[in-house]
Amino acid sequence: MDIKSMKNYLYWLYCQFELITCSYLMEPWEKLLFYSFNITMLVMVLYIAYIFVPVHITMAFQFFLHLFGNQHENTVSIVK
Amino acid sequence: MERPERAGAALGAQPRANGCSGAAHGALRNGYVRGLAAPDTQLNHIVHNGGLYKRPFNEAFEETPMLVAVLTYVGYGVLTLFGYLRDFMRQWKIEKCQNATEREEQKDFVPLYQDFENFYNRNLYMRIRDSWNRPICSVPGAKVDMMERVSHDYNWTFTYTGRVIKDIINMGSYNYLGFAQKAGTCQEAAAKVLSQYGAGVCSTRQEMGNLDKHEELEKLVARFLGVESAMAYGMGFATNSMNIPALVGKGCLILSDELNHASLVLGARLSGATIRIFKHNNMQSLEKLLKDAIVHGQPRTRRPWKKILILVEGIYSMEGSIVRLPEVIALKKKYKSYLYLDEAHSIGALGPSGRGVVEYFGLSPEDVDVMMGTFTKSFGAAGGYIGGKKELIDYLRTYSHSAVYATSLSPPVVEQIITSMKCIMGEDGTNVARVQQLAENTRYFRRRLKEMGFIIYGNEDSPVVPLMLYMPAKIGAFGREMLKRNIGVVVVGFPATPIIESRARFCLSAAHTKEMLDTALKEINEVGDLLQLKYSRHRLVPLLDRPFDETTYEETED
Numbered sequence A: 001m002d003i004k005s006m007k008n009y010l011y012w013l014y015c016q017f018e019l020i021t022c023s024y025l026m027e028p029w030e031k032l033l034f035y036s037f038n039i040t041m042l043v044m045v046l047y048i049a050y051i052f053v054p055v056h057i058t059m060a061f062q063f064f065l066h067l068f069g070n071q072h073e074n075t076v077s078i079v080k
Numbered sequence B: 001m002e003r004p005e006r007a008g009a010a011l012g013a014q015p016r017a018n019g020c021s022g023a024a025h026g027a028l029r030n031g032y033v034r035g036l037a038a039p040d041t042q043l044n045h046i047v048h049n050g051g052l053y054k055r056p057f058n059e060a061f062e063e064t065p066m067l068v069a070v071l072t073y074v075g076y077g078v079l080t081l082f083g084y085l086r087d088f089m090r091q092w093k094i095e096k097c098q099n100a101t102e103r104e105e106q107k108d109f110v111p112l113y114q115d116f117e118n119f120y121n122r123n124l125y126m127r128i129r130d131s132w133n134r135p136i137c138s139v140p141g142a143k144v145d146m147m148e149r150v151s152h153d154y155n156w157t158f159t160y161t162g163r164v165i166k167d168i169i170n171m172g173s174y175n176y177l178g179f180a181q182k183a184g185t186c187q188e189a190a191a192k193v194l195s196q197y198g199a200g201v202c203s204t205r206q207e208m209g210n211l212d213k214h215e216e217l218e219k220l221v222a223r224f225l226g227v228e229s230a231m232a233y234g235m236g237f238a239t240n241s242m243n244i245p246a247l248v249g250k251g252c253l254i255l256s257d258e259l260n261h262a263s264l265v266l267g268a269r270l271s272g273a274t275i276r277i278f279k280h281n282n283m284q285s286l287e288k289l290l291k292d293a294i295v296h297g298q299p300r301t302r303r304p305w306k307k308i309l310i311l312v313e314g315i316y317s318m319e320g321s322i323v324r325l326p327e328v329i330a331l332k333k334k335y336k337s338y339l340y341l342d343e344a345h346s347i348g349a350l351g352p353s354g355r356g357v358v359e360y361f362g363l364s365p366e367d368v369d370v371m372m373g374t375f376t377k378s379f380g381a382a383g384g385y386i387g388g389k390k391e392l393i394d395y396l397r398t399y400s401h402s403a404v405y406a407t408s409l410s411p412p413v414v415e416q417i418i419t420s421m422k423c424i425m426g427e428d429g430t431n432v433a434r435v436q437q438l439a440e441n442t443r444y445f446r447r448r449l450k451e452m453g454f455i456i457y458g459n460e461d462s463p464v465v466p467l468m469l470y471m472p473a474k475i476g477a478f479g480r481e482m483l484k485r486n487i488g489v490v491v492v493g494f495p496a497t498p499i500i501e502s503r504a505r506f507c508l509s510a511a512h513t514k515e516m517l518d519t520a521l522k523e524i525n526e527v528g529d530l531l532q533l534k535y536s537r538h539r540l541v542p543l544l545d546r547p548f549d550e551t552t553y554e555e556t557e558d
Helices: A002-021 A028-066 A073-080 B002-010 B045-050 B066-091 B114-124 B125-131 B186-197 B212-225 B234-249 B262-271 B283-296 B326-335 B392-401 B400-407 B411-425 B434-452 B472-484 B514-531
Strands: B144-150 B159-170 B229-233 B253-257 B274-278 B307-313 B336-342 B370-374 B384-388 B462-468 B491-493 B502-507
Touching: A002 B411, A002 B472, A028 B066, B066 B114, B066 B274, B066 B400, B066 B462, B114 B159, B159 B491, B159 B514, B186 B502, B212 B229, B212 B274, B212 B384, B212 B411, B229 B392, B229 B400, B234 B307, B234 B336, B234 B370, B234 B400, B253 B283, B262 B307, B274 B283, B283 B307, B283 B326, B283 B411, B307 B326, B336 B434, B370 B411, B370 B491, B384 B392, B392 B411, B411 B502, B411 B514, B434 B462, B434 B514, B462 B472, B472 B491, B472 B502
Parallel strands: B253 B274, B253 B307, B307 B336, B336 B370
Antiparallel strands: B144 B159, B229 B384, B370 B384, B462 B502, B491 B502
16 A cells, blocks of 8 residues: 555655656657656766765765874885 | 835826826836835745736646656657558558649649648548537537537548437637527527528628617617727627737737737738737747847837737637736836737636626726727627727727628627627626626636646636646547536647647636536546546746836837
8 A cells, every 4th residue: 555655755756856847748759768867867977976985985084083183004115 | 004005096097098108116227126115015026027017816837747748749740650651652652642743744833742740640640530510400509519420530530420429528629608599588688680681792882781779779888888989890700810910000019919819810911911929928028029129129210110919818728828918908008009909818707896807806898999809709700899089089980890791690699799798797787797707707717727736827717717638638528528528628639739838728607507517527527537638736826926128118209
């Protein structure tokens, strides 16, 4: 029952998406184009996030460590 | 409580239209009233203007929610992008081009199909075209039968399946008083006249087409309206577009509401007069234009305008708003201009006995110089009329194009108008309750829709009920879903409305029973949930709450 209502809710969400983006009015091939474009963009955004966000988080983390005077071992060895 | 009566009495006491009388309040130079003359009023313009009204005037246009506006633009953006893609493909013959194009030998001339409206028709309107122009195959009463049709090429062409969709609740016809019937006294009388006179007249009023029925109709219309004289025409649109040019011309000024119907706009343009537009139902805007017109006169020559004509409608059919007639009349008197009132939708539909917006506000028909209206809506017939003083009507009979050239009204149609008008006036002793029934239906329908959380435009007494849809996909979806549920609605989009303010427009009728309205409301509620149309945040902005700067409505004495 819960799964069914979830499914209904997802379908309803999809309908709203269709109505707002006007893909409700499109011909099938246009829909295909529109959705593949959207999905490609979404996947690219996610992939980019996956690649870059961890790097940025590490850098930020190190920056704050540095800010609070807690020097990393590596920096010490380089200075030497 | 004293103020409204006084204001009403002051208005009613004016002997003639055009404000020939002296002012009620003295010593008002250059039209400006400091404070107010009456000590019993507050220094509050709202109360002051409210004093012109004998009844509450509740008109609201809820603001478009920001998110909805943004999403609507997103939708149009996506459709426009795909439109360009499709145009590109048609250009390069990747897909079959089904729309009108220039012929091969015209290719080097000015392009014909490149403007925005053509683009819109080709790429946006074509996707939702199935919601319009549906052929019906029965009398458009409270219920109607519709011919089923399908499209196999995405609305470029339609084919009829041969089936008929029966008993659709008709929420779209302008059948305000329910006179679109195939049985009843009107139909019987019309049939009798048809067997006596035939259908065609084959001549104009000035030649061999002036029947006794026409004379009878005009006398009745004049009596109905409470004016000296009236004249009937065969087409409502032409009544406006052909009579305004006969009334004003070069050197005259027309002040027109921005949402006036196309017939008024066309008439104003054909007249050759200068046209200035005031904001919809906005009296400050109108007064500013009037003041400027009087102060500056005609551009360049600075001669005074020959005539100033204010064009307003009784009920605006797209907004469902009612004209602020008491204020318009006060302004017209103050600035000594003329008033042309188009009662196409309001005649029969407003006022305690159906005499239109003048009666609704309890004003005198003498204060309106030109009363125009149509028989197409409330009377279930065809044609239009103009009412006013005898001199005006006599002049129009001679000089108006539609009086001289139009073939006169068909006798059965005339009989339909006469019978239905007598019915409204209660002279034949049947069904007097239609007007009250319509008012009740209107109040009920509007109240229920508001409670459901839809954004509804217009005055609470107007039988035209626009329900805002906003997004382009929802126009098509609403029309289709409602038809699926056996309810016929009219949806409206660009160019009839501003591009983001697409709407569905319900027209109530006295023929709708409570059960029909309840069914319709239930289905509208369901579709509203499905399509997420309940945008309202119940933050209503009544127009009277807006500040009325410098508008005084007092007549000047000089």
